[in-house]
Amino acid sequence: MQKLARTYGPVTGFYLGPTQPMISVVGTEAVREALQNNDLNGRPSGAILLSRTFGERLGLIFVDGDVWQEQRRFTLRHLRDLGFGKTSIEDQMMDEIADLISEISTTAKSNPDHVVDFKSIFSVSVINILWAIIGGKRFQRDDPKFKKLLDNIDQFLGSGNVAQANLPIPAFLVRLFPSLPGRLGIKTQLFVPIQKFIEETIDEHLTTRSKGDVARDYMDVYLDEMEEQLKTNGSTSTFSKKQLISSIQDLFAAGSHTSSSGIGFVVLYMIHYPTIQQKIRDELDDICGDSLPSLAHRSRLSYTEAVLMEVTRTASVVPLAVPHRAMKNTQLQGFTIPKGSILAISLHSAFKDPTAWGDPENFRPERHLDQNGKVIKNDAFTPFGLGKRICLGEPLARNTVFLFVASLVKTFEFQSVPNEALPTLEPNSGILSSPKPFKAVVIPRVLNQRKEN
Numbered sequence: 001m002q003k004l005a006r007t008y009g010p011v012t013g014f015y016l017g018p019t020q021p022m023i024s025v026v027g028t029e030a031v032r033e034a035l036q037n038n039d040l041n042g043r044p045s046g047a048i049l050l051s052r053t054f055g056e057r058l059g060l061i062f063v064d065g066d067v068w069q070e071q072r073r074f075t076l077r078h079l080r081d082l083g084f085g086k087t088s089i090e091d092q093m094m095d096e097i098a099d100l101i102s103e104i105s106t107t108a109k110s111n112p113d114h115v116v117d118f119k120s121i122f123s124v125s126v127i128n129i130l131w132a133i134i135g136g137k138r139f140q141r142d143d144p145k146f147k148k149l150l151d152n153i154d155q156f157l158g159s160g161n162v163a164q165a166n167l168p169i170p171a172f173l174v175r176l177f178p179s180l181p182g183r184l185g186i187k188t189q190l191f192v193p194i195q196k197f198i199e200e201t202i203d204e205h206l207t208t209r210s211k212g213d214v215a216r217d218y219m220d221v222y223l224d225e226m227e228e229q230l231k232t233n234g235s236t237s238t239f240s241k242k243q244l245i246s247s248i249q250d251l252f253a254a255g256s257h258t259s260s261s262g263i264g265f266v267v268l269y270m271i272h273y274p275t276i277q278q279k280i281r282d283e284l285d286d287i288c289g290d291s292l293p294s295l296a297h298r299s300r301l302s303y304t305e306a307v308l309m310e311v312t313r314t315a316s317v318v319p320l321a322v323p324h325r326a327m328k329n330t331q332l333q334g335f336t337i338p339k340g341s342i343l344a345i346s347l348h349s350a351f352k353d354p355t356a357w358g359d360p361e362n363f364r365p366e367r368h369l370d371q372n373g374k375v376i377k378n379d380a381f382t383p384f385g386l387g388k389r390i391c392l393g394e395p396l397a398r399n400t401v402f403l404f405v406a407s408l409v410k411t412f413e414f415q416s417v418p419n420e421a422l423p424t425l426e427p428n429s430g431i432l433s434s435p436k437p438f439k440a441v442v443i444p445r446v447l448n449q450r451k452e453n
Ligand code: HEM
Pocket: 035, 060, 061, 062, 072, 130, 250, 251, 252, 254, 255, 256, 258, 259, 262, 317, 318, 321, 322, 323, 347, 383, 384, 385, 386, 388, 389, 390, 391, 392, 393, 394, 396, 397, 401
């Protein structure tokens, strides 16, 4: 995309196959304009995407028009009531963090060199937080069913790429050649066990839910609404069991590996930049004293915030957002975008835009602070997107990454493994970008102090 932009400018159109216009959008200005143009708020469809959701356009991510508006509004409102972005979920997060800290401590102590393998270690905690809001249950880290589930999500998100997933392949071709998505590297069959697991939990809710009681979680509020809508709107309602399964599947897919990769990248960068790690720790000690950081401390932890922002900018967890689709003919940077075009909007290009950052290639948290040490926001910094399609989980994601990172850095010192090369910063790239598995030496700080004494 960057190459296209160097030759043709920030907005480049081309055809994928004989009829599908694709538009590549690069650079801060074009990216911001595209994200804020409501005519570009559609999403692509196609047999591969439909095969994730029972052959119908369902869920939250790959729907548009009235279904998207109704389902997004409902989900946003109730997830907010159930704790998204609120301190009410903070206790739950702190329980997960305590659990994670204890696991990391045990692993570090059980090993004479204190080496800990960070592969998938954060996903369990992040999914538990998400699942508490959606389905009200907590998993044990070593639950084999849960491990299998994580594995499936992992493999799906690591498979294929955005362009392939959006190829406008007709449904009959996929029926004739079921292996077609697989040949393109897209493993849609991995969704079957995830859907089965979600459906079993919905059925459990249907039997244990008492009408009139306060809703326990997202599933309860959704089932209430489904019944209401069936009474008032009958078969025209957009609320259904399949839609609920698809929405939860989308929340899982969008919310689990993004936040856990966000946390993983920060730990990885801290191994590469020990001085920055120590500066965060000094700030945390100064502001939080002996206690673990909380959301109430956040506004005073500007340096920590700036480091999180800089890792987010450099690592680019969702490099191309989710593809958008033109709902009607419209304009972008003076060009006509024909109805039906699919747009790949490079958030990543804005994070690396020299006009916006000066020295984008350098890792420099201070760029997010003003002369008084207060956090400033650059227009090119849109890791969650912008406009009506902005990430639905932004408040939860930001709180999760902050609390985990701050608590971990307060509790442990992360170092590279002696006599081994530093773990690579080069990400695994698929639809999402995630850190390659890495190991680190983890020194619990109490142990550290004992050593010094
Ligand atoms: C560090 C963590 C995260 C990042 C960087 C991130 C980023 C993004 C981005 C860039 C988009 C696409 C915006 C667009 O297409 O214009 C998106 C969409 C979305 N995100 Fe996130 N996200 C994160 C965490 C989460 C979490 C925790 C959830 C929910 C549990 C979530 C739910 C969603 C959903 C449902 C959409 C689709 C919204 C729509 O199409 O209307 N995300 N996210």
